[in-house]
């Protein structure tokens with residue numbers, strides 16, 4: 001293994017030269033066994049010993065011990081995964097329907113609770129119909145693969161999630177990636193694809209940067225080129241917009257969106273994904289979206305909890321108001337420390353450290369030792385020159401926890417304490 | 419191996435991986451993007467070229483490269499080693 005071992009990443013072992021098809025690449029094990037690499041990986045798969053609340057306990061990979069920590073890594077933005085009403089509704093559904101749906105939705109897996117929840121989601125998003133999937137990733141892969149065909153053009157923002165890219169690859173459509181939020185670049189690609197069937201894909205909140213798409217302008221371009229639009233509101237649903245319907249509501253463009261995707265694993269606090277669109281597209285997808293029609297319908301116990309989560313999050317604005325108040329408070333504190341927060345416009349706040357993976361891992365360890373669980377985000381998930389931490393703000397955060405967070409970040413990242 | 423030979427290898431791989439591009443028409447001062455490559459195509463071209471050249475360059479060192487010539491320069495550092 002060369003001496004620049006820390007420059008290698010998971011991006012370098014994708015292609016596999018091992019003649020044994022069930023073996024890892026010849027140098028992968030060697031790389032993984034290197035102490036510096038092992039140290040980096042020790043931040044992954046740390047085990048939580050309680051629910052993923054802001055205040056939880058972790059079995060630390062760093063010292064093998066249990067610690068109480070402030071958790072700013074989970075996506076439990078509104079604390080709904082442990083909301084008492086959500087838990088009660090989930091238990092009631094579990095009692096009534098049992099654990100699983102025992103079938104694909106097209107055959108025997110569709111329960112009345114799925115139909116009702118999909119109806120409510122469609123109504124919430126202002127669309128005619130909705131398809132529920134057992135995973136968010138599955139919903140993106142399945143919907144894109146179900147819509148796009150060979151010869152079609154899929155034009156997506158370069159920062160789009162892997163599930164969208166994978167759906168594109170599976171579909172066989174030609175894929176073009178426009179520079180992040182760059183309208184001229186998008187237009188150039190639309191020009192190139194002119195006359196073909198085109199789908200433009202963007203996200204509501206970009207998950208590594210916390211910024212928003214230039215949605216009205218992007219939709220202007222879609223309309224000018226007769227392209228369909230698809231928005232992934234994984235991180236923005238229940239959080240953005242007057243009524244929590246997402247970034248499309250925030251920009252006042254809901255009726256111009258073709259397909260609205262959401263996940264049920266983040267602000268909803270459960271697991272699964274959904275896609276809202278016209279009745280006709282949803283009917284078509286039911287025939288061709290493999291992640292839906294060849295996969296078991298979602299667990300009714302989860303669906304019951306999710307239905308209540310939707311109700312709790314939308315009956316008034318209290319949860320998102322608290323979240324936004326926490327976002328302002330934390331952001332102000334972080335800006336006061338002179339940190340580089342990129343272009344975040346949301347509850348997803350990166351702290352950009354720069355090109356040094358060593359620094360990133362050093363800070364991550366020191367913060368965890370002090371009781372702050374902030375997952376480092378390394379290349380290739382983000383560009384090599386902009387390695388970072390990513391704060392997921394939660395409505396559960398108390399003022400004391402935010403002050404403690406700011407103190408730890410100041411001591412470790414600003415003052416360099418270890 | 420010389421830089422020109424490396425450029426030739428890359429050109430052939432580009433031809434194999436992209437539609438409507440022939441190796442003879444490729445100008446190394448341009449980026450693969452200019453020949454219609456998306457980021458997935460570029461990963462493929464880089465991987466195939468490295469296999470062909472029997473070298474392994476970390477992706478983190480390739481992200482900022484602007485054109486095919488710069489890629490060849492980077493590969494050259496690793497063939498010499």
Ligand SMILES: Cc1ncc(COP(=O)(O)O)c(C=O)c1O
Nearest residue numbers: 135136137161163207234263265
């Ligand atoms: C933008 C985006 N889309 C889709 C997904 C997939 O959702 P899930 O984790 O619920 O499968 C995620 C989350 O990882 C995401 O960040």
